[in-house]
Amino acid sequence: MDLELTFDDGPDPVWTPAVLDALDAHGARGTFFVMGERAREHPEVVGEVLGRGHAVQLHCHQHLRHTEVGREAIEADTARALAVLARLGVRPTRWRTPWGAQAAWTAEVAHGHGLELVGWDVDTHDWRGDDAEAMLRAISPALRPGAVVLMHDGLGPGSRRADCEQTVRLTRLIAAG
Secondary structure, three states, rough: OOOEEEOOOOOOOOHHHHHHHHHHOOOEEEEEEEEHHHHOOOOOHHHHHHHOOOOEEEEOOOOOOOOOOHHHHHHHHHHHHHHHHHHHEEEEEOOOOHOOOOOOOOHHHHHHHHOOOOOOOOEEOHOOOOOOOHHHHHHHHOOOOEEEEEEOOOOOOOOOOOHHHHHHHHHHHHOOO
């Protein structure tokens, strides 16, 4: 099935490579919406994502909810993340905001940086810590060609799980199709 498998809140030095292995085992491609501060801490992982033929796009620098901070804070956060990614040779064209939250001015900020705002069609809710099989059962009715599937290769704010092992397992199950 032609799905877009996407991952937020990385790169993570343990879980991003594990997700990459799961994707590569089935010849699947992923899009990684990364956090600038984590990309700065783990540039080798960003390089590995790119080197394996996957896409790197923008999530944020810090995980700020657009509806809870002002435009200036998001402008600064976005500029910082884009600067980090530029130093790594990455020029994002797509932006998925933290929690998918957008303020009235988010689209203007995106346009100012030449970024397309993107969301998802299928939310795995993997951050809750459910097992992979339960997540797959819950999302299966929504898996259709062209669907954008949201997962997380890092532990972001609000995560209720200790690790991303079930996301890795879910990635394998989805990619095996």
